[in-house]
Ligand SMILES: Nc1ncnc2c1ncn2[C@@H]1O[C@H](COP(=O)(O)OP(=O)(O)O)[C@@H](O)[C@H]1O
């Protein structure tokens with residue numbers, strides 16, 4: 043019998059050299075380097091674009107989540123002296139003196155409003171304390187503790203000083219702590235927020251929950267569609283593909299408002315429910331302006347992002363695999379579950395990640411149809427960016443969101459493997 | 467030759483149409499004996515794969531019946547037919563290791579773990595691939611994947627194995643080696659094999675019998691030597707091996723001998739195989755090695771050498787018979803080589819028995 047050398051694997055590791063004597067490895071690296079340089083040259087325009095218009099702004103914004111020089115810039119004397127204060131002992135006369143100097147300057151420079159806003163975030167009700175005192179600050183005489191006390195009794199309360207100490211930290215975990223319902227104290231300790239002020243964790247959990255449900259729902263709805271498209275003849279599947287893509291060609295706003303028309307109390311769905319007797323006319327389902335509405339609308343909007351990667355993977359799976367499985371004795375279900383589905387995992391992974399990431403940062407839909415209990419983290423970030431103007435907290439929440447996403451990516455990589463993902 | 471009773475696989479008047487407009491398989495009648503190695507040979511698009519898929523249960527016959535071991539199987543789902551199958555692209559499950567691939571058919575048959583491991587090892591030994599049990603298919607070469615696919619189709623001891631152009635993707639040397647191994651396994655295991663190929667030399671060297679397909683029909687079902695020596699029609703003569711052909715009209719018939727008048731008014735005596743009455747068109751077929759460079763045989767022609775190609779063991783000689791026809795002649799490599807020249811006139815002749823009168 044002719045023996046075939048199928049089993050021998052070349053494993054020699056001695057250093058090979060090219061004709062001119064350079065080690066082969068080095069030569070290979072040289073030629074690879076040129077390729078890399080070329081590849082870099084090709085992507086560099088986009089890279090520079092992204093760097094300056096995407097990465098840099100985001101980094102600068104997120105930076106504000108841990109960096110806040112406002113108070114220490116505007117109230118330099120007070121900040122200096124607060125640094126040495128332990129946060130619990132009685133404030134000294136020196137501290138009062140520094141405060142008055144800063145207040146006078148702040149009034150002169152018209153920056154007192156900013157200072158007041160900043161401290162007010164730590165201790166609400168302190169805004170007027172600063173603005174009204176600053177007006178009289180230039181006339182105050184030593185001993186300052188006494189004269190300040192005369193202006194407002196609040197100045198001798200330790201909470202006021204603690205709030206200023208917290209605000210005076212340039213690098214602070216205070217905002218991140220706040221984003222996680224914790225509170226940074228003047229003595230540097232971190233404690234949980236009072237029960238009734240813990241809203242962020244609940245919000246993060248709700249955001250994750252909505253994203254997860256939307257991902258699962260679009261997987262359940264999208265997988266069979268993708269399967270159907272992949273198994274139909276090309277002409278029919280192209281038609282289906284267009285139907286799947288149709289939502290992409292309609293404005294997001296229009297689609298979301300369409301859902302309002304569909305789902306509201308007097309909307310199409312509820313009318314149908316009443317007609318078919320699923321609901322009483324005066325006791326209709328509330329399908330919108332709550333979490334249900336967000337789930338329905340977001341699943342609809344994000345569905346194509348699930349269908350497309352799965353479809354593109356399924357299209358490449360030859361029917362001979364399932365045939366082979368059946369010829370080997372597998373029932374339809376076993377062949378599908380053990381042979382077909384595992385081969386679609388790269389598409390499912392890509393689709394799930396895509397939908398999940400898009401969902402977790404979703405903004406417009408929850409804003410329009412979310413009502414009270416359908417608000418997501420992005421809506422709060424938006425609120426702090428535009429309404430309360432607490433950019434630091436907004437940045438800190440963004441930071442937390444980013445960390446959560448990276449963590450989930452890491453888990454995904456461990457379980458499924460990032461390189462196992464196929465987007466198209 | 468074989469009747470329904472001792473046939474393991476029977477195609478009985480099977481027809482298949484995919485689109486309802488044209489028949490891909492037309493009236494297929496085929497009896498395959500137990501333990502036989504039967505090859506379906508034919509050009510691509512002739513319906514071979516379709517026949518195999520119908521037998522395996524992935525396509526249903528539009529008309530007619532397929533019997534396996536005497537029982538009609540039209541209504542048995544594929545996974546209950548117990549037929550091993552090797553696909554052209556191997557169809558090894560990419561997410562499973564070689565070992566898992568082989569144990570898959572055993573798992574779905576609920577065979578215990580110990581037996582499974584034993585059988586998998588046996589099957590791997592059979593194809594000399596035991597070292598590769600933990601590899602993924604993507605880490606194997608084409609030839610190695612081929613062996614695993616073969617082992618997987620045999621690991622659950624099926625009585626019937628179908629192979630659809632299993633060696634199509636391999637290079638020539640490996641292909642010949644695998645032909646040999648498949649043939650060997652067939653002998654060892656006594657399993658019935660239905661083999662599909664478009665490569666005539668593969669069909670001739672491996673099979674007990676060959677069914678030549680063209681246009682959805684079996685053109686001839688015969689042993690390999692029967693196909694080559696006694697082709698029944700012009701398609702088979704042309705498709706199997708090398709062939710010289712002449713066309714003409716039947717002038718007279720005398721028992722098994724016919725006289726044919728070619729378009730150039732040459733009269734040639736030939737064996738009556740598959741030609742019509744006097745006056746009908748016919749194709750004459752003569753194998754290159756049956757043409758002699760002398761005047762000793764019945765049909766004598768003066769020819770002109772057009773081309774000489776050196777092949778080592780023989781010389782291939784293209785000669786002009788008349789205005790319309792060229793013949794190929796194989797001349798054994800001997801001293802004669804030096805005497806042949808292009809443009810030279812040479813006498814040739816061939817025997818009546820070596821010249822077959824076939825359909826037009
Ligand atoms: N699933 C199918 N749908 C429609 N036509 C098909 C299908 N499969 C094969 N055909 C057609 O049937 C004919 C025979 O194909 P096939 O059996 O694959 O031939 P072979 O295997 O001999 O090359 C071809 O013309 C092919 O185009």
Ligand SMILES: [Mg+2]
Nearest residue numbers: 511514515630
């Ligand atoms: Mg084929």
